[in-house]
Amino acid sequence: KEMMKTAAFPKIWIIFMLGCAAGLMMIGQASPIGQALAGLTVVEAAAIVGMLGIFNGLGRIFWGFVSDKLGRMNTVALVSAITGIAMLSFSIIASAVPFAIAISVVTLCFGGYMALFPAVTADFYGMKYYGGNYGIIYLGWGAAAIVGGWIGTAFSLQTSFYLAAALSGVCVVLALFTKKPVISIETFQDDVTSAAA
16 A cells, blocks of 8 residues: 555556557567568468567566666666657568567567566565565556557557557656655665565
8 A cells, every 4th residue: 555655656557557558569469460561471470479479588688687777767768768669660661571670679678568567666665565566566467458459459550559659658758757765764674674584
């Protein structure tokens, strides 16, 4: 309850939800989008989709490392900006190689979201109630599946790309204005005691 009362919480939740929505929209429909945009055959599209798991996994490692250097929310803003640019690029893609590059970038960034937000939760709210706290934040992923699926099916491809890019822009702004809550001395001492135990 204390976490949800902080100014940072709704911004974190919304960023996680909107950022994952763009990734889930593309991953869930990568094959038909590739066929429609780049003229890929079913086999070619399946081969590209098969590689996305690699980029998803690499994104978790790469962006986690970057966030250790740049800071969590700065990295979230960067990941969101790159996602937005990649989404816009889909509006002009017409061949296999650019499609493969753009979808791989989106998937790399999606993997980053999955690595960054557990770390953000721990950094902002400590480890004592981490399991419950991250469980609440992770509900944003479930909402993202609904939002991403809706955007991908309710609109034309071009409109979907523009909407996903716009949502990524919202994530950039929110990330830049999300600051770590001030934790009370009592909470800090409880976390230290829990860690020592």
